[in-house]
Amino acid sequence: MSNDAEMTDAQGGAEANGAEEFVHEKQRLKILPGSSDTAASFAFEKEDHTLGNALRYIIMKNPDVEFCGYSIPHPSEAVMNVRIQTWDGVSVWDVLRKALDDLCDLCDVVEEKFTKARDEFNAEHPDRMKKKGMTKNKLATTRTIQQHRRYHEQGELAHMKFWKLI
């Protein structure tokens, strides 16, 4: 099998390959037949509920939208469809673009707030990396195990005495 081949060292260009992939990115968005400017269905390839539901929410937040819903037509196919219908001749393309922009803005705000809250919390709790002191219960368990081990070493009789078997 080809998997058994010896490992080779990549020749320099491997890093450039990553950037190349970015340029020749596969088109993963399609518009379904029968779509018009104000009522269209988009097929998002290799996407699922993660983007589907988040996008649905943010599209519905737009007052120009009459209807928005998403579905995954078949569980074995990695395709997620989004249906958008708009009021007053507003273009679905503009709606979808605004939704994606809004989602990016939302992520930026969440990241900003999360990082700030985390840094403040860490500053207030400088000892958070240390392990907490053992609780009474844990100490007792450790002691029992150590005792058990000691008795075991001393011989079976002591061991059986310890466990109240005789």
Next chain:
Amino acid sequence: MPSWAPLTEEQLQQRRIVNVNAETVTDTAATDIPNHYGPAQDDSWNLDQFRRNLKVEFHHNKPYDAAFSLIGVDASIANAFRRILLSEIPTLAIEDVFFFDNTSIIQDEVLAHRLGLIPLTGGHEGLRWMHWYRKPPPKDDYAAQAAWEAEQEAGEASAGASVPNDYNTVVLHLNVECRWATEEEDGRDGRQLAKEGSTDPKEKYVNSSVYAHQLVFDPQGDHQPKLFAGENRIRPVNPNILIAKLRPGQKISVRLHCIKGIGSDHAKFSPVATASYRLLPDIKITKPITGADAKAFQKCFPRGVIGLEDDAESGEKKAVVVDPFKDTVSRECLRYDEFKDKVKLGRIRDHFIFSVESAGQFESDELFIDSIRLLKAKAERFKRHLSELEEGR
């Protein structure tokens, strides 16, 4: 009743509550979408308002266990972060195991599976630098095979299987052989101990148990020795994971290839042990509960949820809500007639108490930031695709 006026502050607070009743849960769907109420209620997307309402409160932040509240987001957004944490953040794990020798009683395929599940860690810079390794689908997965072939024919830039190299593969070795303990090498004679009746394999043999710390990292190429040097070396998170047990003469000799992957491909690539959220419980005492009833009411909840206060009116003890965070929403208090119409249970719709337990490759708080960035990256990608699609129309 729909009204044409905007919602009052009280109504705005009420629509944040999911009602938890004795037998049912009501008002589960969010209503903060435009045109749900009258036209005067503005629920359209507003970034400044979102910024003002969003709150993050940390409860604890240990390296591999973080808990925090994310307040002011919709369930669809919180769920997207959770799903990304579980299945879309890439991590390094053992993927291919090459057997040179395995005379242990564990079969090759079982041992390979066990090895694959060991959580690894190492220098974060190096782990993020690593490239993807594209693997052809398994021969018996016909659907994946067909999709793979179609992609090959389309001649995409990313098509074709990867060749293992120092950019996409980390190599580990595991070479262990079990033998009798000898006086010269180990300071004890295993055979003699056995004659004397010792039954402890640790005493009689050497390498009777194979542990994760016996995996040896073998850096490849020019970059790996620098990126994964010293403290940054690729190693198991927990050195004490038992991999196999051996007896004298048995040997395991394998080479392991680790690659970057995501949790949706295999759970071993998931960066978290669990990532979950719950909604903050909400308890409202609508009519005073006093005296013996107050004590009984307190017992319906976990310790610390309900407190007793001196009531000036009746001169008795009165039940008050102290800390709903500790409640489990067991609904025990709804089973008794004496509390009927005196208490209302619920959960706060937009208050998500996250718990992120890392498997050990990255810190929990970093993982959550990664999940936010990944959701943004998805949106950015489809912005590009949308422009392309619109141009080609």
